[in-house]
Amino acid sequence: MGRWDTGVFDSDSVLDWVGDLCDSGLAKGIAETIVNLEKGLADGYMEMDDCEISVALAQIVAILHGKPRPRDLPEELADLLDSDRHRSSRNELGRSLHFLEKALGGNAEINEDGVWDSPESLAAWRSHGLTLQKYLKSLQESESPKRGCLWF
Structure with a gap:
């Protein structure tokens, strides 16, 4: 296994994915990752590499939505985030x-x-994911269209 610590970017599979993301750019790389993760979940079970990449993807999407960058963010990913103008949907x-x-x-x-x-x-490792989950859920709730009754 290519995991050497508990951080989001502490595995070979995630760093390989970061390299691919940097090669393709944020928009294309994120879109391809979503498609690949969906295919990997076809049987309802998530493989190790997909688990790790899912947390890294969540970290990047959180950064794109304003979450401060973690100290262990790979330099090439930081450079990509600085230069790529992708706005996460x-x-x-x-x-x-x-x-x-x-x-x-x-x-x-x-x-x-x-x-x-x-x-x-x-x-x-889970604590990183749970922190990201809480952040992304709060974003999702704040970006949801508000529904209510208008009184005239």
């Missing part, structure tokens, strides 16, 4: 939240016994 926000919730859910390889060296490591 409500659809990207919703899809990234969906995949993040799948990664944090029970039917995901990353949550299985034996994947982590300790329960504390899994809890530390």
Whole structure:
């Protein structure tokens, strides 16, 4: 396994994905990632790499919506975010939240016994995801059209 710590960007699969994202640009890279994650979820189970990429995608979408950048953001990704003028859509926000919730859910390889060296490591990794989940949900709620009754 190519995971060396509990941070969002602490795995080979995520860093490979970041490289691909930098090569294709944010709009195309995010769109392709959403399609690939959807295909990976066809059977309802999320593989390890997809779990890790889902959290990284959520981190990027959160940054695009104003969340401060984490200290461990890879330099090439920081450069891309500085130079690419992509504005994340409500659809990207919703899809990234969906995949993040799948990664944090029970039917995901990353949550299985034996994947982590300790329960504390899994809890530390999950804490990043849970923080992102809370942030993205608050954005989704604030960006939702308000419905109500108008009194005349």
